[in-house]
Amino acid sequence: MRFSILTLGDNYEHLRPHEQFYHEVLEEAQYAEELGYDGFWVGEHHFQASQRAFPSPQMILAAISQRTKTLRLGTGVSVLPVNDPIRLAEDMAALDLLSHGRVCFGAGRGYQPHEFAGFNIAMESTKERFWECLDIIRLAWTQEQFSYAGKFYHYEDIALLPRPVQKPAPPIWVAAASPGSAEDIAKRGYAFCAAPFASSPSPEEVAAQLVRYQQTFTAAGYGQPTTDLPHVFWTHVADTTGQALKEAEAGMKRKLGSSTKVWVKPGVSGYEAFAKLGQFLATATIDQLDALAIFGDPQRCLEKVKKYHAAGVTHLLVMFDWGGMPRQTIFHSMELFAKYVMPHFQETGREESAAIQVGERAEARVLAQKNRDAVLDVSA
Numbered sequence: 001m002r003f004s005i006l007t008l009g010d011n012y013e014h015l016r017p018h019e020q021f022y023h024e025v026l027e028e029a030q031y032a033e034e035l036g037y038d039g040f041w042v043g044e045h046h047f048q049a050s051q052r053a054f055p056s057p058q059m060i061l062a063a064i065s066q067r068t069k070t071l072r073l074g075t076g077v078s079v080l081p082v083n084d085p086i087r088l089a090e091d092m093a094a095l096d097l098l099s100h101g102r103v104c105f106g107a108g109r110g111y112q113p114h115e116f117a118g119f120n121i122a123m124e125s126t127k128e129r130f131w132e133c134l135d136i137i138r139l140a141w142t143q144e145q146f147s148y149a150g151k152f153y154h155y156e157d158i159a160l161l162p163r164p165v166q167k168p169a170p171p172i173w174v175a176a177a178s179p180g181s182a183e184d185i186a187k188r189g190y191a192f193c194a195a196p197f198a199s200s201p202s203p204e205e206v207a208a209q210l211v212r213y214q215q216t217f218t219a220a221g222y223g224q225p226t227t228d229l230p231h232v233f234w235t236h237v238a239d240t241t242g243q244a245l246k247e248a249e250a251g252m253k254r255k256l257g258s259s260t261k262v263w264v265k266p267g268v269s270g271y272e273a274f275a276k277l278g279q280f281l282a283t284a285t286i287d288q289l290d291a292l293a294i295f296g297d298p299q300r301c302l303e304k305v306k307k308y309h310a311a312g313v314t315h316l317l318v319m320f321d322w323g324g325m326p327r328q329t330i331f332h333s334m335e336l337f338a339k340y341v342m343p344h345f346q347e348t349g350r351e352e353s354a355a356i357q358v359g360e361r362a363e364a365r366v367l368a369q370k371n372r373d374a375v376l377d378v379s380a
Helices: 018-035 057-065 085-098 113-118 123-142 181-187 203-219 241-262 272-283 286-290 298-310 327-340 360-379
Strands: 002-007 039-042 072-079 103-108 146-149 154-158 172-176 191-194 231-237 294-296 315-319
Touching: 002 018, 002 072, 002 327, 018 039, 018 057, 018 327, 039 057, 039 103, 057 072, 057 085, 072 085, 072 172, 085 103, 085 123, 103 123, 113 123, 123 146, 123 154, 123 172, 172 181, 181 191, 181 203, 191 203, 191 231, 203 298, 231 241, 231 298, 231 327, 241 272, 241 286, 241 294, 294 298, 298 327
Parallel strands: 002 039, 002 315, 039 072, 072 103, 103 172, 172 191, 231 294, 231 315
Antiparallel strands: 146 154
């Protein structure tokens, strides 16, 4: 089982400046590699209403690529309808060169009306735009030269330079965030990345979705699909379950209290499931959220992960830095998960590659950053 970290860029300026948050995330990625996480994925959102500070995940990942050696670098996800597909293909190819072939490309169509409005994109067109964009990006990566004539995009004689290191292309995952979307993705021959809280909340529903995806993929003539299908979970580990739930409840109130206000509302064609989910999350209790997440002390989190592993999940994308969690709290949660949960699902020896002293590393990093901040204050 593989474990990667996903950050969506949740940040609130009254808690910390965006500049500080950016550099904390770079440290988070470095620390993730030290702790043995497989990858680090960054989401994309736009404009102040979202309260998420990463409009260009490839920019963040480019910085991370220069601070890490083995960490896989993923977009989780790039919102294709608001991007120029050729420009995005170029950016991701450049990132693949900078990282020596570590790019994972996660793609989705988005769900926040204010983002599409800001780019003058009709929400009703996003599904068609998404598939056209993805087709173009894949062609740009795999063909020496190509032309494309679609409903929304037209290109003549495009020859990308540079091309990605990975051949024939970086691995691609498409977001499956509503019931039935995994099967739609399978029909087109792509792997999917799931948000179980949105599309298949229980381990039993996850298992059923995986079976349907595999059957649909094979029936469509693509052979056997990859088993590397990342599943996203809000995650928070603390020394006690009571502490974890208390901290998670405060973070979720901050996160969902702001983010669900800008989610798509009922009545938009193609977004019915997302609208319903947004209404649920806006008023969800910590008990309801706990059932969809990995919250608790290490043992409780281990038992939750075991259930999803038994359901067939082979790759977890865990989210630690959400809802304005302090850096030291985030790092401690990462440590506890890496020390007490991950080794149960990894090959023998890998977890012994770096001794983890829970608490000490996070405190040392926080102290080092404070010292650097003090130097900057003096020099200013």
